[in-house]
Every structure is written in structure tokens, then in C-alpha cells.
Amino acid sequence: MSRRRRAAAAAGGVLVVMVLLALLANVVAPYGFDVLDLAHRREMPSAQHWFGTDELGRDLLTRIIYGARISLAIGLISAAMSAAIGISVGAIAGYAGRWVDDILMRVSDAMLSIPRLPLLMIAAAVLEPGVPMLIVLVGLAGWMETARVVRADVQSIKTRDFVTGARALGTSPLRIVLRHVLPGALPAATVATTIAVGRGILLESALSFFGVGVQPPTASWGNMLYQAQTTMTTEPWLGIFPGVFIFVTVLCFNILGDALSDPGRRSM
Numbered sequence: 001m002s003r004r005r006r007a008a009a010a011a012g013g014v015l016v017v018m019v020l021l022a023l024l025a026n027v028v029a030p031y032g033f034d035v036l037d038l039a040h041r042r043e044m045p046s047a048q049h050w051f052g053t054d055e056l057g058r059d060l061l062t063r064i065i066y067g068a069r070i071s072l073a074i075g076l077i078s079a080a081m082s083a084a085i086g087i088s089v090g091a092i093a094g095y096a097g098r099w100v101d102d103i104l105m106r107v108s109d110a111m112l113s114i115p116r117l118p119l120l121m122i123a124a125a126v127l128e129p130g131v132p133m134l135i136v137l138v139g140l141a142g143w144m145e146t147a148r149v150v151r152a153d154v155q156s157i158k159t160r161d162f163v164t165g166a167r168a169l170g171t172s173p174l175r176i177v178l179r180h181v182l183p184g185a186l187p188a189a190t191v192a193t194t195i196a197v198g199r200g201i202l203l204e205s206a207l208s209f210f211g212v213g214v215q216p217p218t219a220s221w222g223n224m225l226y227q228a229q230t231t232m233t234t235e236p237w238l239g240i241f242p243g244v245f246i247f248v249t250v251l252c253f254n255i256l257g258d259a260l261s262d263p264g265r266r267s268m
Contacts, residue, residue, distance in 0.1 A: 007257030011252035018249060022068035031059040033066050033118025033218060034117050035048040036055035042235050054227070060238065064245055067219040073247070074135050075201035075253075081139030082200075083193040086146025093147070095177050098107050106152070108144045116205055124212040131214060134207070138200050146192040188215075191260045198253035212252070221246050 021028055030050075039056035049058035093104040123129075123137055129182045157163060160183055166176050201221075207213030208222025209229070216223060223241040228238035 003157075004259055007012060007255050009253040010178060011113060011259075014252050015246065015256070016243075018068055021065050022072050025069060029059075029062040029065045031062045033062060034058065035062075042231075044235075045237055051241045052235070053167065054238055055231075060224075060241060063086055063219045063224060064221065067224055067242070068245070069220050069229065070131060070214055070218060070220040070247070071201050071204055072224065074131065074204040074214075075199075075249075078135045078138035078200040078203075079193050079196035081135070081198050082142035083146055083189060085143035086192070087150050087182070087185075087189050088148025089143065090147040090189075091154050091177050091182055092184075094151035095158055095173065095181060097155075101151070104147070108147050111141075111144050117203065119208060120203060120207060124207055128212075129215070131218065134204065134213060140204050141203070142199060144198050146189055149186045149188045149192050153188050154181050157181050157184045163217070167220045187260070191257050192217045194253055194257035195261060198250035200256075201246060201253075203248055 020252065025033075035058065037053065038050070039057065040053050041055055041057045043049055043053045043057075049059050049061070053059055056064070071089050071263055089104050089108070093101040120137055120141055124134065127137075128157075129132060130135060154177075158176075162167055163176060163180050166180055171179075204220060205222035205225065208220050209226045211226055215221040216227070224242040225246075228235070228242070232239050
């Protein structure tokens with residue numbers, strides 16, 4: 001097994017553990033989500049509280065486990081939404097060509113030219129979204145890369161003999177795209193989607209860090225960082241542990257994306 005595949009296997013294992021922790025938070029979390037212990041406020045990591053406690057005496061490890069539900073959900077669902085939009089736009093642009101391609105790609109270029117984080121911060125500040133709307137906003141801001149990747153693959157695949165043969169037999173364009181063209185473009189779309197998960201988690205974290213993302217008392221890794229920023233010099237564990245979870249999770253998704261993009265793997 002190559003080093004890249006070993007790294008991908010390790011990253012996949014870490015992500016499986018993360019997802020299981022999020023799904024089983026009620027079982028594996030050492031304390032209740034909002035259990036207050038004012039007698040043990042701002043405690044350093046210890047045997048009783050592995051990651052320490054916050055300003056209300058809440059166990060930080062417990063909040064990180066529950067926060068994984070929100071951060072991972074935003075990353076995964078927004079990436080799935082981005083993939084659905086990007087694959088649709090890319091397939092239509094690549095197969096139709098001409099003015100349809102020009103319009104869709106100019107829209108994509110315009111979206112790519114706008115800095116994503118400031119745009120989302122403005123939208124979030126205006127809409128004051130809950131978690132579902134935040135997922136929609138992040139998803140709508142991330143489809144362009146997938147669209148461009150799928151478009152390039154579709155443009156290549158539609159010129160091949162089996163597609164020409166299907167067209168000569170009178171097969172409808174929709175059926176040709178769904179049955180013959182898109183399957184060849186899915187590997188590249190899968191890579192883009194995997195990377196989009198990490199991007200979604202980072203965007204949620206950044207929005208929450210600036211106070212316009214997930215709002216307390218709902219816990220996410222991003223708003224835990226936001227709440228910790230005023231005490232980083234005196235209680236650094238409140239920011240370090242959520243930051244480590246964000247870093248490790250995004251790194252693992254990027255490692256998986258890198259492994260999926262390996263030409264040797266796709267040719268097997």
C-alpha cells in the first residue's frame with residue numbers, strides 16, 4: 001500500500017470516528033450538553049474534565065462532541081448541495097455548449113470573482129440565519145468549482161464514439177447525459193465534493209468566529225472559538241481544542257480528496 005493510500009485510510013478512519021462521536025453524542029459525551037457546574041468554572045484540563053471547562057463550568061469535551069453534529073452537518077450537507085448544483089450546471093453547460101455554456105460559465109466566473117467569506121458574512125448578518133439557512137448559504141457559495149470540473153469532463157466525453165452512437169440512435173439528450181456522460185464525470189465531481197466538505201466546515205467556523213454564524217446556545221466548533229477569543233491568554237484550552245478539531249477534520253477531508261484525485265487510483 002502506497003503512502004498516499006495509507007494516509008487516506010488513516011484520514012478515513014479519523015472521520016468515521018468523528019461522525020460516530022457526533023451521532024452518538026448522547027451516549028459517549030461524559031456530561032450533559034448544558035450541565036452547569038459553577039463550582040468548577042474555567043478549570044484547566046484534568047482527569048475529571050479532559051479538555052477543561054468554560055466560563056459556566058460546562059465540560060468542553062462534551063460541547064466539542066455536540067458541536068461536531070453542527071459543524072459536520074453543515075460541511076457534509078452544504079457540500080452535497082454544492083455538488084448537486086455544480087454537477088447540474090456543469091453537465092448542462094458542457095453538453096449544450098454555445099450560448100448556454102457562455103451564460104452559465106459567465107455566471108460561475110462572476111461568483112468566483114466575489115470573495116466568498118465577505119459575501120457570506122453580509123448575507124448572514126442580513127438574514128440572521130439558523131443552521132438550515134446557513135447550510136443553504138454555504139452550499140450556494142460553493143458550487144462553482146464542481147461546475148467547472150464537470151463541464152470540462154462532459155465536453156471531453158460527449159465527443160467520444162459511444163456518445164455519438166447513442167445520439168445517432170435517437171436517444172434523448174437527457175438520457176445521454178444521465179446514462180453515458182455523467183458517469184464519466186463523477187470521479188472528478190467526487191473529488192471536488194470531498195474538498196468542499198472541508199471548505200464548508202471552515203466557512204461555518206469563520207462565520208461563527210465573527211459572530212454571524214451558528215448562535216449560542218447551539219454549539220459549533222466555530223462559535224466555541226468565537227466565545228474563547230477574549231480569554232485566549234488566560235484560558236487557551238477553550239480555543240485550542242475546538243481549533244484542533246477543525247484543523248484535523250479539514251485536513252482529513254483534503255487528504256481524502258487528494259487520494260481520490262490520484263490518477264493511478266482512478267485507473268484501477
